[in-house]
Amino acid sequence: EDQVTQSPEALRLQEGESSSLNCSYTVSGLRGLFWYRQDPGKGPEFLFTLYSAGEEKEKERLKATLTKKESFLHITAPKPEDSATYLCAVQATNSGYALNFGKGTSLLVTP
Amino acid sequence: GAGVSQSPSNKVTEKGKDVELRCDPISGHTALYWYRQSLGQGLEFLIYFQGNSAPDKSGLPSDRFSAERTGGSVSTLTIQRTQQEDSAVYLCASSSKGQPQHFGDGTRLSIL
Numbered sequence: 001e002d003q004v005t006q007s008p009e010a011l012r013l014q015e016g017e018s019s020s021l022n023c024s025y026t027v028s029g030l031r032g033l034f035w036y037r038q039d040p041g042k043g044p045e046f047l048f049t050l051y052s053a054g055e056e057k058e059k060e061r062l063k064a065t066l067t068k069k070e071s072f073l074h075i076t077a078p079k080p081e082d083s084a085t086y087l088c089a090v091q092a093t094n095s096g097y098a099l100n101f102g103k104g105t106s107l108l109v110t111p
Numbered sequence: 112g113a114g115v116s117q118s119p120s121n122k123v124t125e126k127g128k129d130v131e132l133r134c135d136p137i138s139g140h141t142a143l144y145w146y147r148q149s150l151g152q153g154l155e156f157l158i159y160f161q162g163n164s165a166p167d168k169s170g171l172p173s174d175r176f177s178a179e180r181t182g183g184s185v186s187t188l189t190i191q192r193t194q195q196e197d198s199a200v201y202l203c204a205s206s207s208k209g210q211p212q213h214f215g216d217g218t219r220l221s222i223l
Contacts, residue, residue, distance in 0.1 A: 004153075034211060043115070043202055043214030044154070087154070096167050097142060098156040099212060 002027045002092050006102035013078055013109050021073040021105045023088030031091040033071050034099060035064050038085045047073075047086075078109045113137065115215035117203050123221045124193060132188045132218045136205030143186050144212060145178060149199040157201075160186065161208070190220075198222045 005024045013019055025033065032051050036044035048057040050066040057064045061082065063074040073086055085106045089099040116135040124130055136143050145157040156170040160180040171177070175193075180186040190197055200219050204212035 036214075041216070043204075043216045046211045046213060049211055089154070096159060096169075097161070097206075098144065098159055098167065098170065099146075099154070100156070101146075101154040103151075103153040 002090060002095065002100050004088055004090055004100055004102035006086075006088050006105050008105060009103070010106045011108070013075075013107070015079055015109055015111050016077050018074070018076045018078070020075070021086055021107070023071040023073070023102055024069060025071070025088075025090050026069075027090050027092045027100075029093035031093045031097075033066055034089045034091065035062075035071070035073055036087040036089065038087055038104070044087055075107070078107075080109050080111055083107055083109045115203055115205050115213055117201075117215035117218050119218060120216065121219045121221075123223065125223050126195060127192055129189065129191045130193055130220065132190075132201050132220070134186045134188070134203030134205075134215060136184065136186070136203070137213060140205035140207055140213075141183070142206045142208060142212075143180055144204040144206075145186070145188050146202045146204065147199045148202060148217070154202065157188070193220075193222045195222045 003026045007022045035047040038044045048064040053068045065072045085104040087104045089101040118133045141162045143160045146154045158178045159167040175191045178188045200217040202217040204214045206212045
């Protein structure tokens, strides 16, 4: 059975304090791994898609990486506006195009 | 608007009533998805429509749940005889084939 586990559940950082969020997954065949950001009361906002081990994507202070078992979302010098819940999801080759989500990491960046 | 639109944004109803939730996808997107987000849980896939193909209903939790997509655009998710465990945020997403899914802001459903 496909599984997605995110850690930590919650993370508190000082502004400028870099860190990484982890997404561990098991899937029979990976079509893609997705990172989303979700603000309170809003729907998930797409950040990145990664398709194969070794791939990396960057956007502003965020960088996503992928291995065969996990993905990391690195946050460099975060700002308070980066506070949100970050969701990881996998799309498996044997389950159509539905996304299987982890429970997310709630990030709080304080000034 | 350019994004996925869902209505109503909030819905409060009594246990046993039927509810209909609406999703208006991004224009031109052929794929439409429904997910459910319960407190403390991850997003849970419900149903997927792709063009004129038969929908993938594998995520629907019971036969009280059904969905339609008319004219390849707007979709309605119907929950019959609502139960308290149906309380959740219902999220709709759409995509072009092979592209990332883009989500609406959801309908927050509360069953009294």
